[in-house]
Amino acid sequence: MSLNSIGYLMKEAGRSLWRNSWMALASVSTVTIALFVLAVFVVVSVNVNHVTAMLESQVEIRVFIKPHVDRRRELALMQEAKTWPGIRKIQFFTKQQAAEALKQEFPDQHTLFQLIQKSNPLFDGYNVYARAPSDIRTIAGHFARQPIVHNVVYQGTVVKRLTRLATVLKWSGWVVEALLGVATLFIIINTIRLAVFARRREIQVMRLVGATNWFIRWPFILEGLTIGLMGAVAADAAVALGYHWVLRQAAVSLPFWPMAGFQVVLLHTTVFTVIGGLVMGALASVVALHRFLRV
Amino acid sequence: MIRLEGVTKRYPNGHQGLVNISMTVHRGEFVFLVGPSGAGKSTLIRLLYGEERPTSGEIVIDQFRLNGMTWRQLPRLRRQLGIVFQDGKLLPTRTVFQNVAFAMEVVGASRKDIHKRVPQVLELVGLARRRDHYPEELSGGEQQRLGIARALVNHPSYILADEPTGNLDPETAAGIMKLFQEINRRGATVVMATHAKDLVNQMQKRVVVIEHGSIVRDDAKGVYAYES
Numbered sequence: 155m156s157l158n159s160i161g162y163l164m165k166e167a168g169r170s171l172w173r174n175s176w177m178a179l180a181s182v183s184t185v186t187i188a189l190f191v192l193a194v195f196v197v198v199s200v201n202v203n204h205v206t207a208m209l210e211s212q213v214e215i216r217v218f219i220k221p222h223v224d225r226r227r228e229l230a231l232m233q234e235a236k237t238w239p240g241i242r243k244i245q246f247f248t249k250q251q252a253a254e255a256l257k258q259e260f261p262d263q264h265t266l267f268q269l270i271q272k273s274n275p276l277f278d279g280y281n282v283y284a285r286a287p288s289d290i291r292t293i294a295g296h297f298a299r300q301p302i303v304h305n306v307v308y309q310g311t312v313v314k315r316l317t318r319l320a321t322v323l324k325w326s327g328w329v330v331e332a333l334l335g336v337a338t339l340f341i342i343i344n345t346i347r348l349a350v351f352a353r354r355r356e357i358q359v360m361r362l363v364g365a366t367n368w369f370i371r372w373p374f375i376l377e378g379l380t381i382g383l384m385g386a387v388a389a390d391a392a393v394a395l396g397y398h399w400v401l402r403q404a405a406v407s408l409p410f411w412p413m414a415g416f417q418v419v420l421l422h423t424t425v426f427t428v429i430g431g432l433v434m435g436a437l438a439s440v441v442a443l444h445r446f447l448r449v
Numbered sequence: 450m451i452r453l454e455g456v457t458k459r460y461p462n463g464h465q466g467l468v469n470i471s472m473t474v475h476r477g478e479f480v481f482l483v484g485p486s487g488a489g490k491s492t493l494i495r496l497l498y499g500e501e502r503p504t505s506g507e508i509v510i511d512q513f514r515l516n517g518m519t520w521r522q523l524p525r526l527r528r529q530l531g532i533v534f535q536d537g538k539l540l541p542t543r544t545v546f547q548n549v550a551f552a553m554e555v556v557g558a559s560r561k562d563i564h565k566r567v568p569q570v571l572e573l574v575g576l577a578r579r580r581d582h583y584p585e586e587l588s589g590g591e592q593q594r595l596g597i598a599r600a601l602v603n604h605p606s607y608i609l610a611d612e613p614t615g616n617l618d619p620e621t622a623a624g625i626m627k628l629f630q631e632i633n634r635r636g637a638t639v640v641m642a643t644h645a646k647d648l649v650n651q652m653q654k655r656v657v658v659i660e661h662g663s664i665v666r667d668d669a670k671g672v673y674a675y676e677s
Binding site: 158159162355356358359360361362363364365366367369370 | 498520521523524525526527528530532538540541551552554555556557558559560599603
């Protein structure tokens with residue numbers, strides 16, 4: 155295809171979008187909404203994966219000991235545990251220390267601390283660090299069988315739940331996205347149809363003088379792609395602003411919560427929305443043109 | 450060369466088609482297709498530019514065999530043809546110049562070639578001074594000339610015209626006919642479906658008479674005559 159033709163095609167696509175600017179705007183808006191929802195799912199699932207990955211990297215088990223157990227028995231178990239395979243480090247903490255740690259983690263919860271100080275409901279216990287994530291389950295099992303142990307908490311359960319949550323999110327995301335995608339497709343298809351209809355005379359002349367079908371199609375496909383891309387850019391801008399705000403809020407009110415970084419999230423959403431927008435735009439144009447260009 | 454062999458076109462709705470048409474048009478010929486309205490003249494023209502396919506029979510134009518032609522090949526045939534209609538099929542939002550230039554743009558001509566060729570063609574059809582007017586500002590004859598200019602601009606070997614003087618007064622029609630004669634003199638083969646009896650008789654060209662979808666006469670220097 156020559157440079158002349160490329161110039162011509164771009165000009166035609168632009169002209170057509172301009173001429174049907176209200177319909178084009180409606181299309182861009184629906185694409186934006188659909189892609190925004192997609193991007194929100196992406197943001198959430200990137201964050202869930204981020205937390206999961208972080209928890210998996212922390213090979214930590216927390217063992218709580220039943221109340222009113224002798225301090226010597228507690229320390230004896232710790233000594234014994236040190237000889238078990240797979241344990242890298244083990245740390246004893248008392249319930250007073252646990253209360254202190256809690257106070258540092260949630261400095262604003264004053265009523266909670268008053269309550270704890272009156273009668274501390276927390277437990278003594280150990281922080282156990284495994285050599286590898288695969289050891290966690292065995293070590294946790296060992297501790298759980300000890301008579302003085304109240305319960306064992308390790309990230310395994312949390313990780314498992316988070317993984318399950320991520321899967322649910324992913325699938326429900328795809329279902330919602332598919333529905334929105336179909337609705338969006340119809341709107342773009344209509345916009346392109348309108349453009350084709352507005353240019354039916356030109357199309358007729360083009361066919362008579364021997365323009366190739368692709369030459370006739372390209373302006374409309376460009377138009378569809380432009381709509382898709384504009385929707386993607388708008389959705390990304392909204393997500394960027396939104397996530398930036400969320401990060402700032404989270405830094406204040408959820409400081410202990412590990413949020414996925416701004417750039418990582420934006421990279422993911424951009425890839426998804428741009429590909430999604432272009433695919434929707436192109437698909438809609440091809441569908442809209444299909445019947446028109448049968449010779 | 451255009452060659453039709455046993456071409457039959459049947460329409461499912463019973464509309465008059467063509468029955469077993471065989472004819473050959475050599476390069477440089479000027480052929481009139483005449484006959485009553487609805488005899489199949491337009492159908493024949495549409496078959497020639499591949500807008501419709503024959504039910505049976507064979508159509509060959511130069512190296513193009515129209516029967517098995519795919520929609521990919523069709524544009525290459527069409528670039529050899531200049532097609533003129535009664536209604537011109539002009540683009541109302543484009544000027545005279547742009548209407549003609551459009552036909553070149555969409556087959557990928559360069560801007561330079563367009564600016565060289567379009568004025569030549571407008572000069573030939575006598576619209577050079579109307580280049581910046583819009584089709585609705587032109588008279589019927591001028592509109593028809595514009596349609597012809599567009600058909601000519603890509604140097605086609607064949608001109609197919611369907612009732613090109615259909616709604617013009619006799620004097621204007623004669624001018625248009627002269628233009629076709631000039632185009633033919635410059636080497637293009639012309640096939641024209643028409644009702645313009647006096648003009649056909651004046652021109653002394655080949656006349657093919659079609660009635661009820663069949664060729665009933667084919668005279669080298671014929672006259673416009675058929676039983677209606």
